Amino acid sequence: MFNPLTIRQDFPIFTHNPQGDKLVYLDSAATSQKPQVVLDAITQYYQTTNANVHRGVHQLSDRSTQVWDESRATIAKFFDAHSDELIVTRNTTEAINGVAYGWGDHNLQAGDIILTSLMEHHSNIVCWQELAKRTGASVEYIGLTKDGRLDRTSLSAKLSLPKVKLLALSHVSNTLGTLNPIAEIIAEAHTLQSGIRVLVDAAQSAPHLPVSFAKLDADFLVFSGHKMLGPMGIGGVFVRSALLQSNEVRPWLFGGGMIAAVTTKGTTFTDEASERFTAGTPDVASAVGLAAACEYLSKLHMSDVGQHDLDLVLYALDKLSAVPQLTIIGPQDFSETEVDRVGSVAFTYNGVHAHDVAQVLDSVGVAVRSGHHCTMPLHEQFGWTASVRASFNVYNTTADIDALVAGLAKVRQVFNV
């Protein structure tokens, strides 16, 4: 039985932070809290297994290499992918940069188009702007509807432009909460533009939904471990194996560990995909921690995790829409069959700046995010200077949302609006 109150007890932050059990943590979209099993796995790795990987024949190095491989396999399985398809990075941002350098620089040329959308996180915009500068390609942005969904007419029109080589799109928006019908969109992309590559930013979906790289038919899928109960400093990109085998995607970091042979004249890289893209000593402990997080989530059952998130999103929409000073951001009207909204509810408070709202909420122990959440083009599009975002994870309860609503009454009192 999925019970957030019991789950909460697995997260030591709720006993050890200065506010103790009173902490209402509604900022999981920025980074999630970590369960004790993740912290233990990391400590245990350093206590019992620490040695460099692929370097020594001694027992400890061998054991460490095994643990690295097992952790990679666990992470890959969580995403229904093969571990050969996983390139480990520090986070989503580094993963997208990697695709830009390792794929974009070798496959794009002047006149090509990179297609992204106005709801993207800066990491899924800035990397492409820079790639465009390097290659002479250009970046086009898919528009949005008034209610914060992807404008499908704009999507189809942009996908029909000549030479669209890449579609880079988030699965779930970190500000609007919009869940994009990604499988349908990928199918449309392949129909309208043969040879197009598709990158899915799963940073905000992986923590809440079952994500299957095998079923999605994407070429790249990027994620951050720290948003899905894992440690900071680890994330990755899944790359369709055909692109690795054909060398369409090439290493973008070079050095030890990724080579077959080095001479003073030049170097050949190893055929082993996972090693070819692991230059230098990897963060084994964080991989171990993330694997523990994946196991923890799998034990909770991702379908139940998703249902819990849905319950919280709907509860928050209901309670927050009853506060007259608020304008809620993102989809609020749903079809009978599907709620295309995941993970968060953001809003603006009429007459009070988002930072001031967040500061007052903090004074009553409610931690929310305020600002532009790294989506400035989206904020500009809708004319918001900044917004407040409450985001959820497995340890949140409806009581947390009630505390948020109570905190908003204090905002009204302090600012007299």
Place this chain on the structure above:
Amino acid sequence: MDDLYHEELLEAARDPHHKGEMLDADVTSPPEVNSCGDSCRVFVRLTADKKHITAMKWQGTGCVISTASLSLLSDHLQGEQVAEVVTWDEHTLLSWLGLKTFSTARKKCLLLGLNTVQKVLEKV
């Protein structure tokens, strides 16, 4: 926090002083934008020898902290020496607000106005 949003600060933000354009300013800043989206523009009038500030006005949108900070700044700048103003820092602003500590995250809001003023004064 309850200390942070004390009545004087809220009052300063509710009814900010010297807000508006100054057409006969000696120096005018370009619009300065914080990474959080807050923005301001300052206008400063100087004595003939450019050593003293006689008046300051400002335009902008932002949170209570950046607004109150700009308002207080506009009061304190009148009659000040330029050489003095360029040495002001967050502690100066905090002393006006009667605060000892300040959240790291909000320092940018606090300093938006002062930084903008100091930038234009560097050029006189």
